[in-house]
């Protein structure tokens with residue numbers, strides 16, 4: 001968005017109550033702001049992190065009831081009731097998140113329905129909260145003598161909070177923790193291999209969404225001056241999700257657009273439809289149902305995507321030229337035994353994919369793992385990097401047993417990898433994808449990102465990402481979207497990302513697959529250069545010429561077992577290997 005768009009919009013929303021706008025529209029605008037706060041949480045949680053929640057209305061209820069109960073029963077000031085409401089929402093989100101966020105597929109949305117119903121039921125049946133009647137008589141807020149008891153008084157506060165929240169989310173998404181959250185939607189394997197705790201960031205997104213909902217509830221209670229259970233029920237939870245999806249669940253401004261459309265159209269329909277049909281009822285729900293199906297079919301990215309086309313975008317300025325380098329790990333001494341794979345075994349049910357395989361990698365060596373399709377090479381990679389648990393055997397890294405450690409912990413020890421099937425975030429730029437690799441070498445958290453206190457570190461991180469891209473000859477493509485790259489450059493990008501972790505051992509799964517002849521040459525040169533710098537490499541590769549010209553040692557696998565290990569010359573001379581590759585008897 002252009003520099004002036006946001007401040008101009010913010011100024012209009014702050015000053016709107018001073019304009020001769022009818023009260024009705026001020027009220028509508030307040031509701032849009034309140035809804036947008038909740039929908040914004042869903043953009044982060046559902047659109048960005050890929051976690052669907054139908055239960056956000058319950059968090060709105062927690063904020064609303066905390067404000068109502070404390071204000072009416074104890075007379076505590078609004079800022080204290082806000083702190084309590086948000087605190088309760090955080091605790092509830094942590095508890096529910098810990099219980100449900102490890103669920104995958106449709107279990108998570110089902111769980112959100114379950115706890116959404118349960119929390120709402122609890123609100124409606126608690127004596128102290130007035131049961132179904134709720135709580136009345138919440139005193140009006142006033143700050144520094146300004147009366148916020150009227151719609152016109154409250155409007156600037158609602159919109160200031162909503163717009164600050166939007167700004168916070170925008171900043172978050174363009175930061176170290178934000179990129180980790182953006183990676184969640186694409187599965188956990190790659191993110192974990194970059195040292196990211198995916199569960200922690202799922203929980204972070206969940207808690208942030210709950211906080212936004214609770215703040216909306218607090219404002220709602222002070223606007224209505226009363227609370228009752230119905231606006232916090234599962235219907236409303238579905239409606240919030242509907243707003244986010246309609247507006248564009250992947251866009252911050254989609255939350256605002258969706259909220260505005262739902263609020264304004266709902267109101268019109270509530271009047272119009274009963275008149276047209278000659279009978280009373282909530283017919284707008286049917287219309288919304290149809291609209292949602294049509295939008296999902298024809299504009300799955302939501303209606304904001306039509307506006308986003310015209311909204312100006314900013315590419316990140318290259319402001320990191322003189323940034324200090326990130327800290328580097330001490331290189332292992334040449335010849336040090338780095339990786340020891342000791343009789344590792346992996347069984348998938350009855351299939352023994354890796355059968356007591358042993359080999360080692362010393363510092364400064366390039367070791368290649370070759371073998372026909374299905375020989376167990378990728379599975380061996382997954383055992384070394386902690387993606388799969390070992391059935392038996394041991395993996396040692398510089399003498400330390402690492403079998404059973406989570407892959408993010410193994411990554412942080414200095415083992416980094418690429419994947420046979422490229423794993424990336426297609427909607428992020430090449431540079432951002434590579435910056436994910438530097439996650440473990442940087443520290444900025446959510447709050448620092450929202451307050452933009454992370455910029456110095458970000459510059460260092462991006463300088464490192466560009467350096468690694470330049471190393472593999474891809475600096476010119478750094479601002480392209482990763483998803484737009486051809487397969488070859490995507491593979492190279494993965495190597496740059498793995499290098500950005502500052503590894504001591506690099507595991508490359510078929511790095512030359514999909515590369516053109518001259519690209520393979522260039523890649524081999526890069527790998528030789530890395531070796532000359534003291535890097536150790538373990539690679540799976542099908543291209544024999546590529547391997548033989550590069551590797552110090554070759555391990556040949558067949559049907560899950562190690563067939564032979566030796567120098568490229570020894571392996572090439574082996575009749576067993578020829579038999580395995582050519583399919584002749586041996």
Ligand SMILES: Nc1ncnc2c1ncn2[C@@H]1O[C@H](COP(=O)(O)OP(=O)(O)OP(=O)(O)O)[C@@H](O)[C@H]1O
Pocket residue numbers: 348351353371372373374375376377378379380420
């Ligand atoms: N998650 C899994 N569940 C069940 N079987 C699996 C799983 N992953 C791999 N396998 C099986 O284990 C065997 C080894 O597979 P793996 O992918 O490790 O072989 P590979 O040598 O890397 O082959 P390719 O070069 O074709 O990738 C295959 O028979 C494969 O079908």
